[in-house]
Amino acid sequence: MRILAYSHRRDETQYFEEFSKKYNVEVVSCNEEPSLETAPLAKGFDCISIITTNINSELVGKFHELGVKFISTRTIGYDHIDLKKAKELGVRVGNVTYSPNSVADYTIMLILMAVRKVKLIMERSNVQDFSLRGIQGKELPNLTIGVVGTGKIGRTVIKHLSGFGCKILAHDIYENDEMKSNAKYVDLDNLFKDSDIITLHMPATDDNYHIINKKAIKLMKDGVFIINTARGSLINTNDLIHGIESKKIGGAALDVIEQESNIYYSDLKGETLKNRNLAILKSFPNVIITPHAAFYTDQAVSDMIENSIKSCILFSENKENPWEIDI
Numbered sequence: 001m002r003i004l005a006y007s008h009r010r011d012e013t014q015y016f017e018e019f020s021k022k023y024n025v026e027v028v029s030c031n032e033e034p035s036l037e038t039a040p041l042a043k044g045f046d047c048i049s050i051i052t053t054n055i056n057s058e059l060v061g062k063f064h065e066l067g068v069k070f071i072s073t074r075t076i077g078y079d080h081i082d083l084k085k086a087k088e089l090g091v092r093v094g095n096v097t098y099s100p101n102s103v104a105d106y107t108i109m110l111i112l113m114a115v116r117k118v119k120l121i122m123e124r125s126n127v128q129d130f131s132l133r134g135i136q137g138k139e140l141p142n143l144t145i146g147v148v149g150t151g152k153i154g155r156t157v158i159k160h161l162s163g164f165g166c167k168i169l170a171h172d173i174y175e176n177d178e179m180k181s182n183a184k185y186v187d188l189d190n191l192f193k194d195s196d197i198i199t200l201h202m203p204a205t206d207d208n209y210h211i212i213n214k215k216a217i218k219l220m221k222d223g224v225f226i227i228n229t230a231r232g233s234l235i236n237t238n239d240l241i242h243g244i245e246s247k248k249i250g251g252a253a254l255d256v257i258e259q260e261s262n263i264y265y266s267d268l269k270g271e272t273l274k275n276r277n278l279a280i281l282k283s284f285p286n287v288i289i290t291p292h293a294a295f296y297t298d299q300a301v302s303d304m305i306e307n308s309i310k311s312c313i314l315f316s317e318n319k320e321n322p323w324e325i326d327i
Contacts, residue, residue, distance in 0.1 A: 001316050002026045003072075003309065004042050005049040006034045015305040023309055034059060042068050047312035049074055052292075054261055057085035064089040070315040072096070074304040075295075077231055078325055079204040080261070087327045094311040094323040097152070098295065098303035104156035106294035107199055107229045110253035113288055114225045115143070115197065117251075120285045138196075141165035146195030147183065148211070149230065150176050154201035158183050169195055192219040197227065204231035214239040223250035229294040232258040237277040244284055251286035255294045264291040 005016060008029035020027040028045075032038040033053045039062045042048050047070040048063065055063075055071065060082050063071065071081060072094045086093050113119065116137035124130070143166050147154050150172040158168055158179055168183040171191045179185075188211075192198065198220070202208050212226065212235040226249060228235055237258050243249035259275050273279045281287045295304075307323060314321040 001047070001313065002028065002045055003047045003049055003312050004045040005029045005308075006032065006038070006041075007051045007053060011301060012305055015302050019306045019309050023313060025309060025313065027309065034063075036062055039063060039066060042066050046070060046316060047072060049308045049312065051075055052077075052080050052261070052265075055081040057082045060085040060089065060091055064091050070094065070312060072308045072311045072315075072323070074308045077204060079231065079233070083325065083327045092315060093325045093327060094308075094315070094321060095325060096304050096307035096311065096323055098300040098307070099297065100152040100156040102297040102300040103153045103201075103229050103294040104160055106255065107153075107157050107201075107227060108160055110227050110229065110255070110288060110290075111145070111197055111199065111225070112140075114227065114251045114253045114286075115140070117286070119288050123285070143167070143196040144169060144194055145197045145199065146171070146191040147199055147201060148172075148188070148191065149201035149203075150174075150179055150183075151201060151203075153229075155179055157199065157201060188216075189219055192216050193221070195224065196221060197225045199227040200230045200234050202230055202234060204233045209233055210236040210239075212236065212240065214242070217243045217248060220248070222248060224248070225250055226252045227254075228252075228257075229255040232256040232260055237281075241277060241280055244281075244287065251288075252281075253288040253290075254281065255290045256292050257281070257289070260292060 003025060005027055008031050016027050016029055030041055034050050036059060042063055043066045045068060048068055049072045051074050070092050074096055076095055078093060078095045081093055083093060117135045121135050145161060145166050146169045147158055148171050150170050155176060161168055162182040169191045170179060170183040170185050171188050175185045217239060257278055263275055282289050311321055311323040
């Protein structure tokens with residue numbers, strides 16, 4: 001079989017070569033993102049592999065017209081694909097799974113950086129200001145951490161955090177019995193009320209849209225820290241900014257943000273950011289911004305490519321596919 005892989009990066013090359021040989025498939029890679037202009041490259045391919053580029057209804061329709069039957073995104077999230085249009089046209093969609101340690105490790109790094117005010121410390125050090133004023137931090141054993149979402153990544157965060165001696169609260173519509181030895185499941189309002197740090201590990205769905213909003217922030221402790229390595233749409237960015245400016249929120253560490261598409265993964269030095277809220281957040285000394293990089297480890301990239309290829313093979317062989325999205 002043949003797979004067209006859009007948005008090929010140099011760091012993916014060795015894995016595409018390795019796994020195409022392992023599974024005896026032909027992978028044709030192109031550096032271009034999927035778009036109406038580049039869609040004709042997919043003619044003759046049943047399966048395409050993409051990353052986070054927005055695949056809107058028009059583009060889904062174009063791929064269907066060209067004969068594409070399966071879209072595999074090399075990401076866990078799939079909110080960038082118009083699933084409604086895909087279902088209407090019978091185009092099937094799959095995501096991938098990858099090492100949960102990648103995002104979990106990064107999340108804990110951001111938690112520590114936020115509560116120890118590392119951004120301010122590093123900015124001062126860069127201009128040889130080595131004073132201690134304003135950089136006193138907090139210790140995790142004295143804090144309660146609320147983990148919202150206990151899927152694979154959320155569970156890994158809880159396991160890793162259990163070694164720090166902090167109290168851990170958890171919330172998920174599906175409770176995991178294994179986690180109950182390290183975390184206490186509570187309803188969402190109580191998690192907001194009782195947590196010093198709140199970290200998000202949920203998919204982007206209609207039900208989860210802006211789960212962090214003005215009402216939720218009002219419930220939270222004064223000085224709460226908010227960490228997001230999941231999806232930008234989980235947080236109402238305007239409400240977050242207001243919470244930081246009013247000092248209700250003590251700090252934030254965000255690897256994702258609303259309207260990040262066409263900004264992250266691009267070199268925009270010398271350009272005006274086309275995202276006013278991102279520019280505002282970057283200006284705050286107590287907000288850490290990173291460019292949707294939590295996933296980015298050698299193991300995760302290997303997993304993403306291998307599982308995308310395996311997903312396409314399972315689709316083509318009409319076999320049960322654990323990565324296919326039920327739409």
